[in-house]
Amino acid sequence: MMTKKIVVFVFIFCSVFSFSQESKVIDSLKRELKLYKKNTYQYADANNEIAKKYWAVNWDSVYYFANKANKVAKLLKYSKGLINSYLNYGIYFERKENFKLSEFYRKKALNISIKIKNNELIGKSYFSIGNLSYTKNHNDSVVFFYKKAELFLKKSNNYEIIAGINNNLAALYQGQNDFNKALVCFFKSLEYYKKAKNKTQTSLVLSNIGVLYQSLGNDKLSKEYFLKSISVISDNLLSKIIAYNGLGNMYENQKKNDSALYFFEKGLNISKILKDQYYINFFNLNKSSIYLLKKENNLSYFILRNINVDSFNDRNETLAMYYRNYGVYYYNLKKYIKAKEYIEKSLFITKENKLNEQFLENNRWYIKILAKLYHNSYLFDYSNYSDSLISIKYKKNNLELLYSYDTKYRTAEKEAKIKEQQLLLQNEKANRNMALGGIAGLVLLSGGAFWLYRTKQKQNQLQTQNTLLGLQQNLNAMQLENLNKQLNPHEIKNILANISPEIQRNAPEAYNKMTKLLNITRASLSSNSVTDSIENQLQQIEDYLSLEKTVLPVRLQYTIHNTVETNKQIPRLLLKNLVENSIKHGIKNKKEGGEIKVNLLEKENTIFIEIDDTGIGRQQAISLDSGIGTSTYINLFETLNKTNTQKASFNIIDKENGTKVEIYIPKDYKYS
Structure with missing residues (x-):
């Protein structure tokens, strides 16, 4: 199955995205515009309102009417007119992929709003900047600006935009695989829009909920919400884009390729009506994927070569899919060196941007290509085996x-x-x-x-x-399930890439390394429990550290000391992920390498775990992701501490040279 980016619509403002309705409103506003004298506040406001309504119809018209409003507002020194024209500029330039100009105008709007102390316009400006951050995948900035926006919008009682914020946060959490928070935010957004009797936005949120269930493989609920979305308001074109893409993906996953093509074609036709080049290329990319599945390589290639890759600027999931489709195309033609080149491009994008699901699938394709290049059937079997494990566990844990x-x-x-x-x-x-x-x-x-x-x-x-x-x-149960899911390897490393050249030169030694990696991966994916025995985890880190010692470009020394009963249970993959973080964020970035000490002791009815490394230290690695070894386990213990009398603790200590992690877990600690 080919994973692809599923469209989740993010509200760019509080607009009404219904093509025929907007056209009627625009005609009415244009007639009203003729009644106003030029160079008046009303004239500026009317032009800004027309520009806003053109968001769903024609982006060039957005700029045209915003520009008319801006000129009048400047002449009159009319702050509100300037702010709204700058926000319209910001949205226009975002759609044209000019993010620098988009940010420039949104910040101009914010500065003027703060100057005149208008809470609603301050909130709208923060919301608009947050949306741009969302497009650019700057997730921390998204949450920051949305919280700022919500604070000011509550003061002005603008609940519709607050509903939009909840929708966008839900989409953000969904992208981070935090389905619990995503659902809560989606339904909260849905509630606000229903109260406001805003059918258009309700339709879009229903589509987004359909996307969420689809990303989890639940076709029944997914289809139900997509059809609800279309039935709420039949001429909402952007809702249809989301729904048709979702239905196309559903039929693709069911291997009903002709049905998938039918819905992707419908989505493509709507994208052409909207004159949105990104969605036009996006649906063409979906069609190319189907033709690859049908082994109609020429049709797929014809579509791929006519896609303007520049339209995917900063949309990493889609760009990764574009390169992967080229890789699969060349794989089908048995041009494995060319296929490897494109899959490596896709791998780089997915790893750099933490697109974990796409990274795992790209890794599977990469191994299949290596298997063909080096005539190694074991690698081919390994890719299919790991893929099936991931698919089974993913569905079981969530659906x-x-x-x-x-x-x-x-x-x-x-x-x-x-x-x-x-x-x-x-x-x-x-x-x-x-x-x-x-x-x-x-x-x-x-x-x-x-x-x-x-x-x-x-x-x-x-x-x-x-x-x-x-x-x-x-x-709470969902939170535990999702935390448990996150304990899976956040990357199956790129050790495969490091080892692969050795397979040809030194097959026996490379085979042993691959076996160790397979043992680590199998242990990671074969458990449904949130815990595992200390015995199993000690074996995991022994395999992992010995493997890393052979592939790291720097020196690695390690010691493991344990006096705790080995049948005791601790959070699954705890030791492995902590030592992995010590290497990734500490020792790997230190020229002379370093040492890791792993100690497990019993202290007054408490299991004490210490991971002490001599890497570069957390302060120097602060820009790096702290990874599964910290945030996930901190969240896990915070969740479990709510139901335990004796509390567990997780402490990170910054040293002059390196980092130390200390964990205290009561012996009778309950994990359910």
């Missing part, structure tokens, strides 16, 4: 749990509606009784109705609390 979440959400939503209707009926009945009772009866019934209302309200509150408690327990 049932998230299906349960969807069911509980729907049940809670229905119960809330029923309670609301019952409450309305009770109020109506009470009102009728009070009207019939006269003044004395009115006083009596008012008191009785109030008592009944308060009693029912308390019952409703208790029921709601129970529902929320059940949802929270489910979320």
